[in-house]
Amino acid sequence: MINKLxxxxxxxxxxxxxxxxxxxxxxxxxxxxFVGLSHGLVNDSARRLEGVGADIMVQPASSSxxxxxxxxxxxxxxxxxxxxxxxxxxxxxxxxxVNSVGGLNIIYGVDMPSFVRVSGGFAYHAGxxxxxxxxxxxxxxxxxxxxxxxxxxxxxxxxxxxxxxxxEHGKGARLFIPLQTAEDLLQxxxxxxxxxxxxxxxxxxxxxxxxxxxxxxxYKILPVKEYMELMTSNNMPFLNDFTAAxxxxxxxxxxxxIFLAMYTTITERTREIGILKSLGASKxxxxxxxxxxxxxxSVVGIVAGCAMAAVVRKVVITYHPTLFxxxxxxxxxxAALLALAGGMLGAFYPAMRAARLDPVDxxxxx
Amino acid sequence: MEPIIATHDLKKVYRIGxxxxxxLRGVDCIVHEGEFVAVVGPSGCGKSTLxxxxxxxxxxxxGQVLVDGNDFKNMTDADRTRFRRHKIGxxxxxxxxxxxxxxxxxxxxxQYIQGNGFNxxxxxxxxxxxxxxxxLDQRPYALSGGEQQRVAIARAVICDPKLLLADEPTxxxxxxxxxxxxxxxxxxxKTFGQTVLMxxxxxxxxxxxDRTIHMRDGRIVSD
Numbered sequence: 001m002i003n004k005l006x007x008x009x010x011x012x013x014x015x016x017x018x019x020x021x022x023x024x025x026x027x028x029x030x031x032x033x034f035v036g037l038s039h040g041l042v043n044d045s046a047r048r049l050e051g052v053g054a055d056i057m058v059q060p061a062s063s064s065x066x067x068x069x070x071x072x073x074x075x076x077x078x079x080x081x082x083x084x085x086x087x088x089x090x091x092x093x094x095x096x097x098v099n100s101v102g103g104l105n106i107i108y109g110v111d112m113p114s115f116v117r118v119s120g121g122f123a124y125h126a127g128x129x130x131x132x133x134x135x136x137x138x139x140x141x142x143x144x145x146x147x148x149x150x151x152x153x154x155x156x157x158x159x160x161x162x163x164x165x166x167x168e169h170g171k172g173a174r175l176f177i178p179l180q181t182a183e184d185l186l187q188x189x190x191x192x193x194x195x196x197x198x199x200x201x202x203x204x205x206x207x208x209x210x211x212x213x214x215x216x217x218x219y220k221i222l223p224v225k226e227y228m229e230l231m232t233s234n235n236m237p238f239l240n241d242f243t244a245a246x247x248x249x250x251x252x253x254x255x256x257x258i259f260l261a262m263y264t265t266i267t268e269r270t271r272e273i274g275i276l277k278s279l280g281a282s283k284x285x286x287x288x289x290x291x292x293x294x295x296x297x298s299v300v301g302i303v304a305g306c307a308m309a310a311v312v313r314k315v316v317i318t319y320h321p322t323l324f325x326x327x328x329x330x331x332x333x334x335a336a337l338l339a340l341a342g343g344m345l346g347a348f349y350p351a352m353r354a355a356r357l358d359p360v361d362x363x364x365x366x
Numbered sequence: 367m368e369p370i371i372a373t374h375d376l377k378k379v380y381r382i383g384x385x386x387x388x389x390l391r392g393v394d395c396i397v398h399e400g401e402f403v404a405v406v407g408p409s410g411c412g413k414s415t416l417x418x419x420x421x422x423x424x425x426x427x428x429g430q431v432l433v434d435g436n437d438f439k440n441m442t443d444a445d446r447t448r449f450r451r452h453k454i455g456x457x458x459x460x461x462x463x464x465x466x467x468x469x470x471x472x473x474x475x476x477q478y479i480q481g482n483g484f485n486x487x488x489x490x491x492x493x494x495x496x497x498x499x500x501x502l503d504q505r506p507y508a509l510s511g512g513e514q515q516r517v518a519i520a521r522a523v524i525c526d527p528k529l530l531l532a533d534e535p536t537x538x539x540x541x542x543x544x545x546x547x548x549x550x551x552x553x554x555x556k557t558f559g560q561t562v563l564m565x566x567x568x569x570x571x572x573x574x575x576d577r578t579i580h581m582r583d584g585r586i587v588s589d
Contacts, residue, residue, distance in 0.1 A: 001471065001478035008466035275462045278423065279479050279521070280451020282444065359423045363462065 024301020109182020
């Protein structure tokens with residue numbers, strides 16, 4: 001019967017129900033999408049780096065965990081030293097350029113022969129490798145997102161590039177230009193931001209890493225396997241704090257909406273609470289009615305929020321294929337629990353207030 | 367016969383801001399089991415306050431209240447709620463039905479709150495006696511005043527309370543419906559032997575009762 005009472009109350013006030021559930025849905029969707037986006041972008045970045053096919057990366061000591069922020073080129077001569085380390089199959093120098101006009105793009109300046117030796121080469125969807133200095137390779141997702149075709153001109157770094165090929169995504173960056181061109185644009189000579197090293201066998205990774213550390217003691221030697229373990233959203237500076245703040249705001253919104261909805265409900269239904277009390281309903285019964293109603297609103301909102309997150313993700317990746325949003329069951333559960341806890345907390349004070357109402361005053365309420 | 371209600375020097379003082387309003391100024395009364403008692407008096411004489419105290423909805427300021435042998439002075443709020451759940455049924459002037467529930471659920475909820483679950487036999491007996499079998503799926507807004515009051519009476523007696531407290535049950539009804547409702551309360555009193563204490567300012571309604579208590583200025587002036 002208590003369920004019938006709750007259901008009838010919810011159905012009797014459709015606007016209030018819809019607004020409350022929508023607020024919870026937005027809260028759940030916000031949490032799922034934000035966390036999904038941060039995890040998705042980090043994981044995509046990590047997967048692409050792994051896709052280069054290297055076993056070890058060598059960077060200057062002061063380089064950033066984020067390659068986009070690395071502005072510390074190393075001398076190309078180290079590349080020759082690295083090639084002579086035992087069990088090294090190939091060394092690919094990459095000079096990273098960052099385009100910030102019309103969006104943030106990381107561009108790999110690559111020496112095609114060595115990059116192909118390390119990565120196994122590009123899989124071309126259309127076109128082919130660079131022929132001219134200002135030729136550009138784009139990956140298929142970039143091409144889809146920006147409607148780019150082979151032969152088209154793209155403006156990057158305030159220069160016009162001709163798209164010579166569209167390649168399968170997953171080889172580090174989404175954009176590739178010749179190493180020499182990258183050097184010219186950065187006004188450096190014989191420099192690389194990073195060396196990708198391929199061992200003759202992956203099992204030699206540790207031995208080769210140790211050897212390089214010996215050889216270049218002041219440089220950052222990072223096995224890709226290790227980098228993959230580090231490259232999680234939990235290791236992103238400030239991201240955890242920002243995520244926590246974001247979740248707190250989202251949960252706060254849900255809490256406030258449920259609080260307001262239940263508080264106004266209590267005021268509106270004062271007389272009904274008086275009736276229940278006159279029938280002998282205990283304080284616990286009244287609290288249970290209010291909390292279960294808030295719980296049901298939260299559950300409806302949670303289901304709608306999960307659906308909303310899935311729809312928004314679909315829309316976002318349709319229009320922005322380079323964005324990765326990973327909606328996980330784990331975070332759906334967290335978001336649901338947070339929404340439920342927020343809803344219960346929001347309803348608690350109104351429920352207590354309802355339980356404490358004087359039955360005579362409540363029955364006389366107009 | 368044992369008294370089901372016994373009050374001694376019952377007083378109730380309300381505070382409205384800094385003003386103390388004496389609603390009851392020493393009420394002594396005895397009501398025996400199975401009696402149908404009407405309490406009459408002008409507005410503000412303390413009738414409703416007396417009914418609220420007897421129903422355990424509010425505490426007296428001083429004096430003694432014994433209902434079915436239970437001294438309210440020694441009972442907590444939770445005890446009185448429990449007592450009300452099992453022993454008392456209320457009928458109000460404004461029907462006080464839950465607007466979102468059907469007539470059926472408005473009646474049945476009393477059984478669920480009592481904790482014994484739905485008793486279909488008792489339910490059927492009561493709704494047939496009150497002639498509302500065909501109105502059970504209607505919501506209160508779809509019922510006439512007389513029908514709403516009959517549903518409210520059904521809700522009040524569905525758990526077979528020992529004491530039925532009716533606060534101006536015909537106050538919002540026309541003459542015909544008033545008579546029907548009074549006859550039904552009388553019938554329930556006779557059939558189930560429930561004690562009825564009915565507040566009214568209508569002498570015709572009071573005439574249905576076995577006994578009439580007159581109140582004025584918070585006191586019983588005649589019995």
